[in-house]
Amino acid sequence: MNCEHFEENVVALTRSETIDAALAERARRHGEACPLCAARLETENELSVGLRALAASDRAAESPSRVEAMLLAAFRERNPRTAKVAPKPWAGVLSLLGSRNARLGIGWVLAAAVVVILLVAAVSAVRSRRPVPAQQEAHQSTTPAPDQTDIAPQNTPSTPKTGSKKNEDPRDRRLILWQRRTRSINASLNRNQSEPGSGNGERQIATDFIPMMGDYNFPAPDSGQVVRVELPRTALIRFGLPMNVERAGARIKADVVVGNDGLARAIRFVH
């Protein structure tokens, strides 16, 4: 390699471009033999260092926020229909979900959530008027906190163990009876979720059903419907379940058993 050939490749060598390994080796040998070309390579390297420093010093430079504001105004002017419907970033969901059906679906979910929240508020009001049975209190206080996610797995015991003297209480017999009934609903729901083709590939963890009316004297439903809703996580506390305070602002899914008489009978929380 001579100096002319070296000169042709010096930028490629400096910028770490992909060049033939043999060519790079010849250039390196020439650089070792020719002090002028070695100096030339060093100068190019220094320039590269300087340009990288210049690029780094400019990296934080951005257009002022007023440019974005002006452009957004122009965008809304050009798209008046969508701008009225979707003035916020989250409104993009509507265009991504793309349809009136999606909007209707969201509306129904919102309506259902409001109904359930009102229902829960009413139930808690009723509960606050009644004295809480001592046994139930004991049950709630002994309910283990299953894990950091607030929700007891399906197979985690969320009720007191049977076989103790307390279970001889007639209230506990009602509790066991109640649980047997709701457990069959639970099992049925879980079967449906795990069936292939059910469209729900995610494994869900759920609590046992908890009576909505505060005690287990309220008859468990023999038939009815199960409605999936979303509730504030604080609802867990209302039913005596532990709640991760850090996630108090989040929402949690729940299944509500509605009897044929239209009354909500039981609820379970699903994760």
Added chain:
Amino acid sequence: MIETLGEGIVTLLKAQSDADLLRLMMAGDEGAFTELYRRRQGAVYRFALQMSGSPALAEDVTQEVFMALMRDGHRFDEARGSLSTYLYGIARNHVLRRWERDRRHEPISDETRESETINEAMIAESDPLAEVTRNEEIESLRRTVLALPAHYREVVVLCELHELSYAEAAQALGCAVGTVRSRLHRARAMLIERLSGRSRNKQNEDETEADEPTSAVANGARCLA
């Protein structure tokens, strides 16, 4: 729930490619436009700033680029290159157009002036190649880049400061890859020559090492054996 939905959508948009965001934007999706703008405005603004040295012009160009995208975004063809290079191309056209309108933003635009002496005001007092990472050298280098003829400056800005490949720069500039390569080679040589010239002037003033070349390039004493 709405807020949760909103956060989910923002996350969804962030995961979209530029081309997908552009499609949504052209369909009137404001969220997509905002995301695309925030993703690309920095590069467009910096390109215009490094080409012109004028924050005001860079601001105008950034605005014009995204206005043009709103208007003519359907012209973008993903098969011909990335949206990023497409935006650089629009930005470059707007910078050139602004220079035609207002010559004062272009310090040296005529190729015939390449060999002219650099304005003494632009000459740094220290040796910019020796300690180029210092701030004053960086500013000196910035001024030297700005003093390059436009068609050399744009390849330096794209390939060196924005780290585009030759192919990407060629797409942005609408020229051949070989043209980008040769212009960059020449531009770098000019930068070294000018920066070394400043250094040599300083040395001459000090009357030290008067007979010693500061660099091999400066004296052009290359062996051609």
